[in-house]
Amino acid sequence: MGLFDYAPAPESRSVVDLKPxxxxxxxxxxxxxxxxxxxxxxxxxxxxxxxxxxxxxxxxxxxxxxxxxxxxxxxxxxxxxxxxxxxxxxxxxxxxxxxxxxxxxxxxxxxxxxxxxxxxxxxxxxxxxxxxxxxxxxxxxxxxxxxxxxxxxxxxxxxxxxxxxxxxxxxxxxxxxxxxxxxxxxxxxxxxxxxxxxxxxxxxxxxxxxxxxxxxxxxxxxxxxxxxxxxxxxxxxxxxxxxxxxxxxxxxxxxxxxGGKAANLVFEDAPLEQAIEGIVDGIFFNQGHVCCAGSRLLVQESVAEEVVDRLRERMKTLRVGDPLDKNTDIGAINSAEQLAKIRTLTEAGEAEGATRWSPPCELPERGFFFAPTIFTGVSQAHRIAHEEIFGPVLSVLTFRTPAEAVEKANNTAYGLSAGVWTDKGSRILWLAKQMRAGVVWANTFNRFDPTSPFGGxxxxxxxxxxxxxxxxxxxxx
Amino acid sequence: MSETKKAETKKADAKKTPKAGKAAKAAKAAPQAAVVTSPAPSPAPAPAPATPRSSVRKTYKLYIGGAFPRSESGRSYVVTAPSGEFIANAAQASRKDARDAVRAARSAQAGWAKATAYNRGQILYRIAEMLEERRDQFAQQIASVEGVNVAAGYAQVDAAVDRWVWYAGWSDKLTQVLGSANPVAGPYWNVSSPEPTGVVALLAPARPTLLGLTSVVAPAIVGGNAVVVVAPDAAAVPAVTLGEVMATSDLPGxxxxxxxxxPAELAPWLASHLDVNALDLAGIQAGSTLARDLEVSAAENLKRVVRPAAGYDWSADPGLARVKPFLETKTVWHPVGI
The missing domain is CATH 3.40.605.10 (Aldehyde Dehydrogenase; Chain A, domain 1)
Incomplete structure (x- = not known):
């Protein structure tokens, strides 16, 4: 169990009149x-x-x-x-x-x-x-x-x-x-x-x-x-x-x-509290079934340990389970097939030498569920760093300089979205320009609007x- | 530092007065020669029969990375006028040349995209200036390779010059015309702007030679892309000359x-090249198996493809139809708050 226990708060399904x-x-x-x-x-x-x-x-x-x-x-x-x-x-x-x-x-x-x-x-x-x-x-x-x-x-x-x-x-x-x-x-x-x-x-x-x-x-x-x-x-x-x-x-x-394999770049001067929320939203929103998910976290080395520690603490509060429960943060994986794909790739991540971590969480006995997962010690050559997992799985990499961050962020065949977290205005604009991606979220992530063009x-x-x-x-x- | 400057000044002086320099050398050399070989005055030699001067011909080579190399394959082909008359041996580019060209384009692209739109516009305008200055040369070349009269050659050069000017003016307007500020329903600043897609491979049409080439190259580069263009067959002659114009227009190599x-040999390698982002099939026959096959190859890395159009009128107002396919739209979000 996490920090808080909630009573179940299920939304009624009586509003739906399903035909056979x-x-x-x-x-x-x-x-x-x-x-x-x-x-x-x-x-x-x-x-x-x-x-x-x-x-x-x-x-x-x-x-x-x-x-x-x-x-x-x-x-x-x-x-x-x-x-x-x-x-x-x-x-x-x-x-x-x-x-x-x-x-x-x-x-x-x-x-x-x-x-x-x-x-x-x-x-x-x-x-x-x-x-x-x-x-x-x-x-x-x-x-x-x-x-x-x-x-x-x-x-x-x-x-x-x-x-x-x-x-x-x-x-x-x-x-x-x-x-x-x-x-x-x-x-x-x-x-x-x-x-x-x-x-x-x-x-x-x-x-x-x-x-x-x-x-x-x-x-x-x-x-x-x-x-x-x-x-x-x-x-x-x-x-x-x-x-x-x-x-x-x-x-x-x-x-x-x-598809996508978006980089989410966190610089040492980023507002970390907000960045953690952005990272969580970036990869765990919709069980990570998001083409523009921030599935590659790139953290500046000087704050990497702190960011990962805080992220783990935050992940312990995520509630996985009944999609109809209003307190649920992470619902079910859409299909058995998708669940198998997520498992295959996460197993490859471990086999290739990255370190896997999930918060303690009880998954429902029936249905297709997968615990929120992060991998640290990920190299660019790992499958989990360049293949789209389409699940609640985050790969963490580090960088030292802005140039290295850009190089790693763009080192992908995809180019749908990217995230940047830093307090420095000129750096935000420079990074936004450098990202080879159709949508760049600066100090935010996974925002959508009908007036805002989207594509890769x-x-x-x-x-x-x-x-x-x-x-x-x-x-x- | 000062020595270098001096040396440069000397060189510049020498360049400025080549005729005077040569004349002085000749004047010095002449008396010495007379002393050694023939002390006695000799009678004037009988006039030799007049020999017509042979012209110095140009070797037509490729234009890659700002240099003019021959094909690495060592191959060439004969360019003839429609009448069958020999015009030149042109370099027959190979698969390796195509790859070298893609690499050169990739190396140059980021710097070109980073240049200010004002700067890119001036360079495109400079190309127009250089082209205008070589009007006569291009008119003659077009007339000979296309088998049209010189007046038609001039008309085509003029159209090409005007087209460079038209695109030059677009460079610093594209972002305003194609971009947008988006009123999202939330406290966010949100702006979309066009960016170059990267490296574009262009199959130029066979006719009109210069205007066709201009009409595919200019719209692709104005927004910050770098290109590899295949000039087919006889179009090689004005194409390589256009390369000389570019080489003297401050366009980065x-x-x-x-x-x-x-094109049938080179296009498949460009269409399947994974470091090429987009493909303009202008010069490939519309509806042909080749056009379809190239589009299939291009799908491998999801290149943006401009399909060929049957009976396309290259003299018509092109609008932005060849600019937009090679631009991506990037949308940037940022929260608004205090």
């Missing part, structure tokens, strides 16, 4: 899939939440045809101010049904209710609200005199922020006048299906948003469909690379938001989501 | 590296 099975959402209604069904599991308890239809190539064909028709006949012709109203409506309904969405997200994904309630769902609503306002102002976005929609967007999203990633994809696509065929992740389809109901409630014209549940093959069929004009993918670099190859030689416009350098992908920049991915300018 | 030869 869900179909595909095509042309404004739920239909059966042609390839059977699969189960979505609560990763905290391993109970089956619902059966979900598996879409195959024939379903993709139909969804793309429907989306094309909706694009040609309705959505691309509708004046921007009218499109905007539907998107505003969606934003409002997400707010109205926020608690239901938050509970469902925590059930299906395993993330703490505190995060789904305070981060995922409010941000998803904010994205729709932000992009709704762009729909009738695209000519003012400084992207060209006559920006035009692209057509049908095929979108494939990951399991770490299911509804939020849906919002990042769907909101700008609709605002720009495109229609959508979206495939949610295999392990987290449920909030996307609830979103389909929200589209119905909003009276969104049929076919503008289509949601096809399934696995990798379904995603590949969406990406590869000749009727898809735009591909947007968030997920691993490995799959992103496959998609880039798949669309080669076509005229499809592509944006890819892929190098093998973390290309294109930006969020802000004015995010429009360009969905427009022919 | 390695920011632009020019390879001449066969």
């Amino acid at each position: 099975s869900y179909g595909l959402f095509v042309d404004g209604e739920f239909v059966d899939g042609s390839a059977g069904a699969f189960k979505s599991v609560n990763p905290a308890t391993e109970e089956v939440l619902a059966e979900v239809a598996m879409a195959d190539a024939a379903d993709v064909d139909r969804a793309v045809a429907v989306a094309r028709r909706a694009y040609d006949e309705v959505w691309s012709r509708m004046p921007g101010n009218e499109r905007a109203k539907y998107i505003f409506r969606i934003a409002r309904i997400i707010q109205e049904r926020a608690r239901e969405l938050a509970v469902l997200e925590s059930l299906d994904n395993g993330k703490p209710i505190r995060e789904s309630r305070d981060v995922d769902i409010p941000l998803a609503a904010a994205h729709f609200f932000y992009y709704a306002g762009w729909a009738d102002k695209l000519g003012h976005a400084n992207l060209g005199p006559d920006p035009r929609p692209l057509g049908v967007a095929g979108q494939v999203i990951p399991w770490n922020f299911p509804l939020l990633m849906l919002a990042w994809k769907v909101a700008p696509a609709l605002a720009c006048g495109n229609t959508v065929v979206l495939k949610p992740a295999e392990t987290t389809p449920l909030t996307a299906l609830l979103f389909a109901e929200i589209c119905q409630q909003a009276d969104l014209p049929p076919g503008v948003v289509n949601i096809l549940t399934g696995a990798g093959a379904t995603g590949a069929a969406v990406v590869g469909h000749p009727g898809v004009d735009k591909v947007a993918f968030t997920g691993s670099t490995e799959v992103g690379r496959m998609i880039a190859k798949q669309v080669a030689g076509t005229s499809k416009k592509v944006t890819l938001e892929l 350098y190098k093998e973390s992908g290309y294109g930006r989501e969020g802000g004015r920049h995010g429009l360009e991915a969905y427009l022919d300018v | 390695g920011v632009v590296n020019i390879l001449t030869g066969a």
Whole structure:
């Protein structure tokens, strides 16, 4: 047990009305899939939440045809101010049904209710609200005199922020006048299906948003469909690379938001109290299932011991367990498969000679859980220093000079995000400039906002989501 | 220190008056020679038949890291006019040359990106100045390699000069036009700005030679990238001459590296090179298997790829279509408080 004992404070799941099975959402209604069904599991308890239809190539064909028709006949012709109203409506309904969405997200994904309630769902609503306002102002976005929609967007999203990633994809696509065929992740389809109901409630014209549940093959069929004009993918670099190859030689416009191995740099003059919170937030937020997680801590040698000591003390207070408990800091790992991957990499860390430490913590007997873990004595050659673990595992390295910090921080094939902690203004600005990463958090970490462009350098992908920049991915300018 | 200065001054003086120096030497040498060989006055020699002066031709080499090396492969190829007339032997760049060029570009990139936008703009403008000064030379070269009349050559040079000027002016405006201050919902300062993606490989179009080359190189370097450009076949002649313009324009060596030869041979190595960040397929035939294969190779390290466009009009207003693909957007957050 940690410093404090809390009584359980579970959020009620009665707000969610789960059906035993869900179909595909095509042309404004739920239909059966042609390839059977699969189960979505609560990763905290391993109970089956619902059966979900598996879409195959024939379903993709139909969804793309429907989306094309909706694009040609309705959505691309509708004046921007009218499109905007539907998107505003969606934003409002997400707010109205926020608690239901938050509970469902925590059930299906395993993330703490505190995060789904305070981060995922409010941000998803904010994205729709932000992009709704762009729909009738695209000519003012400084992207060209006559920006035009692209057509049908095929979108494939990951399991770490299911509804939020849906919002990042769907909101700008609709605002720009495109229609959508979206495939949610295999392990987290449920909030996307609830979103389909929200589209119905909003009276969104049929076919503008289509949601096809399934696995990798379904995603590949969406990406590869000749009727898809735009591909947007968030997920691993490995799959992103496959998609880039798949669309080669076509005229499809592509944006890819892929993996990361962010450096979080702590200098000796940093406000350490805040830095510790930032480090914890950087790597343990959402169980570390964050592409921009601060998974490599680079500490200046002179304060390394103090930082690691304080970090260990702080980690002892982290509460791992029931995602629906409002006191939980670290919920369940999303799937058995992901848990196995985290275990493999942490075992490699030990085998390669790094020192592993976790606070004493009792993990629930059922479900997929992993204790927050740090590795010290990590060298740049270790797998845990350059492979994305996507779990609550932090690798600690040290540096002496700012130049060495920059060298080590940029020594990665990825380039999604970076963190810097120092009290010196000129150094912050210099470091921000040196980081080869799309997002730099200075004296903060893991902040997101619909107005703020997000996306990577190098093998973390290309294109930006969020802000004015995010429009360009969905427009022919 | 003062000695060095003196020596430099002497050199400079000597450079300034080469003709006077030579004349003085000749005057000194002449009487001595007369004393040794022929004391008696001799009759004037019969006039020799007039020999036409042979011109001094230029060897066309590559432009890598600010120097003009031959291909390490020792290979060359014949550049002919469309009429079949011999123009030059150009260096046929190899896979190794391509790698050397990428390394030169990588070494130069950080320094070029660090230069102020004002400075980069002035250097691009300087290229325009140097190009303008060599207007006649380029017009002749374009006319001979493209088989067009000299007037068309001049028109193309003028368009190329104007294009360098257009991009020169962009250098210190890109951040304002492409960046943004973002009103996030919280106590944070949040700003997005464009940054160069790094090293860009460019496959220049075969025609128009100079304008095509300019239209792929200038937009890639204006934002701080370093480039390796392949000038195909006969485009080698104006390309290497453009390299001479760059070498005398204060452009740091390695920011632009020019390879001449066969795109089909060189492009695959550039497309698959893991230290290249982006690829412009301008000169590859749109819809071809090669274009697709190059894009597949480029996917290995997720290069930013500009696909070729069929029937692209190189004289049209280019906008920022070739600038933006080679810029990343970086967003920086910082808390606001007291």
